[in-house]
Amino acid sequence: MxxxxxxxxxxxxxxxxxxxxxxxxxxxxxxxxxxxxxxxxxxxxxxxxxxxxxxxxxxxxxxxxxxxxxxxxxxxxxxxxxxxxxxxxxxxxxxxxxxxxxxxxxxxxxxxxxxxxxxxxxxxxxxxxxxxxxxxxxxxxxxxxxxxxxxxxxxxxxxxxxxxxxxxxxxxxxxxxxxxGDRVLQGKKVVVSAGPTYEDIDPVRFIGNRSSGRMGFAVAEAAAQAGAQVTLVAGPVTLATPHGVAERIDVRSAAQMHAAVTKAAADADIYIGAAAVGDYRPNAVSEHKLKKQSGSDLTLQLAENPDILASLSAQRVHPFLVGFAAETQNVESYARDKLQRKGLDMIAANQVGHGLGFETADNAITLYWPDGSAELPRADKASLAHQLIERIATRYKAVRG
The missing domain is CATH 3.40.50.1950 (Flavin prenyltransferase-like)
Structure with missing residues (x-):
């Protein structure tokens, strides 16, 4: 910059x-x-x-x-x-x-x-x-x-x-x-998902994660500033819609995010899956608050949530797919496995934990694609988002022309 x-x-x-x-x-x-x-x-x-x-x-x-x-x-x-x-x-x-x-x-x-x-x-x-x-x-x-x-x-x-x-x-x-700057995504339609998903247990409790949505929102804004028409699918966060974003769709659960992304990505050029989507949801949601039973444990039966990236990759025609991998260990190994297993074009991997990734103002990312990688050193998330969009635009042009 x-x-x-x-x-x-x-x-x-x-x-x-x-x-x-x-x-x-x-x-x-x-x-x-x-x-x-x-x-x-x-x-x-x-x-x-x-x-x-x-x-x-x-x-x-x-x-x-x-x-x-x-x-x-x-x-x-x-x-x-x-x-x-x-x-x-x-x-x-x-x-x-x-x-x-x-x-x-x-x-x-x-x-x-x-x-x-x-x-x-x-x-x-x-x-x-x-x-x-x-x-x-x-x-x-x-x-x-x-x-x-x-x-x-x-x-x-x-x-x-x-x-x-x-x-x-x-x-x-x-x-x-x-x-x-150069509007490297001028005329492109980009869908970005951001934030956590919440899976309800009963009317007052849910399963969630610590994603703040800041990275995904920064990516959406950077894509808009690069000239893209951006649709942002946001989980439950308290962030203002980024400047320049054409459409924002608010969702709560993984199933809702899957449906919204699938619809929005139908005619998109690029999908950037920055959301921290929950892997599992309760088999059943209690109509009333579950009461504590003294001296006994509570067992929840969980069902697997739909995999947004994998379902898009399985389509005959799909957008350029960018995934995110937030890992606590073996970051490169897990990221490359996810890249190959889900048929992605690129994956942005970062280590999370105390003071890293979630609930912080800055981040560091390593990008992987089938025949290469690139380090994006620790920086504030807005700066990192601009660097990420530039890299995505470069790979998109190399792969899709």
Missing amino acids: SLAQRRILLGVSGGIAAYKSCELVRRLRDLGAHVRVVMTENATRFVTPTTFQALSGEAVRTSLWDESAEAAMGHIELARWAERVLIAPASADLMARLAHGHANDLLTTLCLATAAPVYLAPAMNQQMWAHAATQANLATLRSRGVHILGPAAGDQACGEVGSGRMLEPHELREAIVASF
């Missing part, structure tokens, strides 16, 4: 998430980007311009009425300089002003004056995000070609929980990197 010599104008509006934008500047510069920062007046109440100046190595602009800059039409110069305009955080107020074409400060003025693509990373209270006015402004901005990145769901500074968190700096950086 590289942003060498790329010119990124970072707009910062007022909101507590402004502190994350400091790390965002550093991450963009780490990839070689030139970053200039424009702050709204309210943003300066959260982070000082001096901080951004030190991090970016560039003078920070905060006012349309900077006489020294505007003598040379500084807002027009900034608008022309930028290859990408990224506003993070984008407050509800900032989005409203942009949607209505206001130009009452430097940031909104240059957004009207630039020909560069504009990206917004919303950040606000979950109720503000859900408000009809905000959603109407969002629809207006999207209709005009503004790119919306996020928001994510989770704990908020106000103490509430829900959608409205600004995406993390590494996620925003990946989106900007992808915006410059």
Whole structure:
């Protein structure tokens, strides 16, 4: 990945998430980007311009009425300089002003004056995000070609929980990197499955696993950014739909995931099975909660779940198949066995356990295909997903043309 010599104008509006934008500047510069920062007046109440100046190595602009800059039409110069305009955080107020074409400060003025693509990373209270006015402004901005990145769901500074968190700096950086990259899957239809599956025992208990879905969601977003039309089949997770994903189908059980994937993959070019699908389910689901019987054990009779990858591979015509193998030991041996036994085109293998794979922000993967392999070293899952998509695209073209 590289942003060498790329010119990124970072707009910062007022909101507590402004502190994350400091790390965002550093991450963009780490990839070689030139970053200039424009702050709204309210943003300066959260982070000082001096901080951004030190991090970016560039003078920070905060006012349309900077006489020294505007003598040379500084807002027009900034608008022309930028290859990408990224506003993070984008407050509800900032989005409203942009949607209505206001130009009452430097940031909104240059957004009207630039020909560069504009990206917004919303950040606000979950109720503000859900408000009809905000959603109407969002629809207006999207209709005009503004790119919306996020928001994510989770704990908020106000103490509430829900959608409205600004995406993390590494996620925003990946989106900007992808915006410059080759669209290696342009025109392809890709199905991605992600997350765990849950198999009900009774109305309150189930058998599940520790998959968070983050890797699969990152893969879906990376595929979309590479130009693919992406359908995401998601198990029970609390993750926002990735930017650019065309369709999301939520399921709970392995049987439901099997049915959804089979239907979606019927006309797909590539299927990436990143979900941690349960191998077994209870033979019968109790209509009522099973009661504890003191002094006795409980035995569950389990039935095997359908194998999604194997069933797709058995079809006469099927997509390019990419499996995942999460192993605690003998990773290469088990992965290559799964690759051959299920008739896959490629498999992404990783070791799981304490601090590895599940429930972590980063990962490491080894890719295997019938006549080769490649190491993808440990990195955050968004970065890893982009590398994985590039490798999949290369193998797809080699095998399918």
